[in-house]
Amino acid sequence: MNDQIKGATPLSSVINTVNTIIGSGILVLPYAFRTDSIFLGTLIILFAGLANGMGMILQGAASKFLPRGTATFFTVCRITYPKLSVLFDFAIFLQCFGVNISYLVLTGDLLPLVYTFDGWSAHSMKVFYIAYSTIMIVPLCLMKKIDSLKYASVVALAAIVYICVLIYGYFIVAICTDYKNIPTEKLGGISYFKPQGIKPVFKTLGVIVLAYTCPTQFSIVSELENPTMKRICSITYVSMSITAFIFLSVSYAGYLTFGNTLAGNILLMYGNNFYTQAGRALLVLMVILSFPLMFHPARVSFNNIYHVFSEKLSNKSETAEEEHARIDETSPLFGSHEPDSAFLELSHELVTLGHGVDVPMSTQRFYILSAVLLAASYSGALLLNSFELILSIVGATGGVLISFVLPGFYGYKLIASDDVNTKRRLESCSPEEADNGLFTSPLLKKISLFLIVWGLIVMFICLYSILFE
Template sequence: MWLTVLPARLASRRQRHGKSLLPTGEASWLSSVINLMNTIVGAGVLAMPHAMAKFGITLGVFVIVFSGCMSGFGLYLQARCAKYVERGTASFFSLSQLTYPNASVVFDAAIAIKCFGVAVSYLIIIGDLMPQVILGFNESAGSIDYLMDRRFWITAFMLIVIPLSFLRRLDSLKYTSFIALVSISYLVVLVLAHFIIGDTLSDRGPIRPLIPSSTIDVLSAFPIIVFAYTCHQNMFSIVNEIGDNSHGSTLSVIFGSIGSAAFIYLLVAITGYLSYGDNVAGNIIAMYPGAWTSTVGRAAIVILVVFSYPLQAHPARASVDNVLKWRPARGGAAGRPMIPVARSTEMSDRRFAIITTLILIGTFLTAIMVNSLEKVLAYVGSTGSTSISFILPGIFYWKISNPEADHHALLKDHEDLDDEEVGEFVGSVDNWKTRLLRRGALALVCYGFLVMFVCLGVNILGHPSH
């Protein structure tokens, strides 16, 4: 209760003392859901039928729903943690400065590497698919060398990516995110239409409603579904920018985005698997008979990843900035917490432009030089995505909600509270709800390390099923 009442109490005191009110966001609930959902649902949705083929229908449905719940719980813990810092300043950096100051640089480096790798994969997808799209619309275009050159298309689409990546606020991407979701909708309709028409039955393999393929196949498909829900790098931006950042509002954003993504994943996974059975490939769109509908589907994937690129550049830029300005925390007196040397502040225009430019150049050059980053992204996803989705939200909430912690140091503007009010706050967080949440946070951390161990093991040992 005090976590929601306290900001209003502080704002009222500032008004009485002539101080400025807490900053407020301007993003709507709908734009927040759209941006978060677009961060979740990417080209990975096309691999859902392949994952379902490894699990079988029953276990596949359970894993998709369970993974969504675990990711949603991580988002919920992030929203709870954001209440401990000033309105508009929530980030992995600001929370790590309050909990594990000297480890904050490691956290931000992991986020930056993960987002950088995903952004590179988007450019590679553009380079691989655009020649196919052009051939689908005009077969004679194959005689034009530059139209078949992946490097040409990566360079061409950078002209769209660059201005979008220079937008400061995540809310500014709500229209491009909407276009990307329209592209996803087309892909879903395409998969559903082929299932209803039944034009794939001649190529369909066996269907397994209950029995999984094998233990190795299940473990190899598990990361596909777990990482499909990764959006936690943008959750703090959502909380900072949304107009109503109350508990109910942020919780409904999480439910809306995770619930919609889970519905899309289930629909594509089930109908795609029933269309091709065990013969389904990693990209179901590539399996459909050559037609203009499939060509448009490939173009929709290109549109999707183009407008998803800025959603990776945004957190990558913030994390690089935090890494560059990180300084070791000063040790406090006995019994007192470490004091962060620097606080997260808004980037200057010059710094913003330099970091953004470096990210754009780095991802462009990497995508040009490397044809496939599957193995690299597998390791980045196993470590970076797992840390962002499960481990960091869990350990942040476990640490920051400790009723024995010095909440004078944890709460911003604590000088506005007298000793009685601080005691009331500390008592309010030491209740059965908080204790249950803290146990859940610890369980999420353990789950995160288990996922990391399983995924890294699969990547290192490999699996023969491919």
């Protein structure tokens, strides 16, 4: 029956995946080549793409243990490691909140280059433009439904395509004119094999990890028509190949244009002409429209975390314990004599939990959380004025958790499991995949464990390199 459900085609799924992955982080990738060298930077981008791709495949595999269309990070956590649901919310919050701060910093960096006020200092204009953005951002963030913002993805795609073409164009012109179009003070040497050092490499590693992060993989899988593992793997291979090619080509073009004079955001390196002004303005419009799209899940995750800790502090966790007991009693994982009906009851409950209705958010709390998070976002943007620094921190925390750690936990729990009830869950939810060797692969289970260890190591080393220079 699932095969007859209409959904997204593989081509549209590839487009959505690539569009979701490629964002403003691409502006810092050429700078990563400055710290890593061309050789090591190439290896890191390829390896990060491979690791992220494996994480996406593990997410697709995990979705097969739930009814179609109900798999999210939260619902998969409920059937693997229920206590990790808070970790998931924390990862989503870090990802979205940090990216929003980077959006505001980017707005403050670019708009003064689009329109300059005579007699104003650079800092004053940055503060003014960041504050001025509240006129559009705050009303959009206070909307409880954001369906009308679906066109932000169109603006985002147009902005990224334009910026890529701009970077390629400047590089081609530089080659053809023997770099006469680049000011002498912006021309630096090229490092082919020697990185700047271990700490600089790990500082930019977080940026590369974040650039590949795809937080909507479960949604893409849910919307896919006939979502077999073969299709999911093919979409992941094609999407990551396209993304890696774009990342590498932009990194080569940007770095070979300016060399070691690059300082973070490459858009700040280009002169003030019509083409670069248009790119900056388009990118600012993109981040302003994208801000509420990231703000909404950040608010929901923050509310979930607040709810869990408030319940524990007030000693009112009996309801949650009863809920877990009821799940355990009815789940086929514990030997029910009627596995099908029990499984359907559990699935229905997971669907309900997946939509978040188990965590209330009153109107009063909605506005309080909105005010607190908006104030924190704008305060962070004014205090942290380095675009690449923010992306490094976000990538080393939320990006690592979403890309490596959580998918690794899912795969290690579900793949090649000796638990009969886990196999029964797969057979009940996805009978067409029951004989797929992917779900019994010891190699994939080891890869899952590797992603967990790799992710935790990257997180701690990157954070150490960033915070203790």
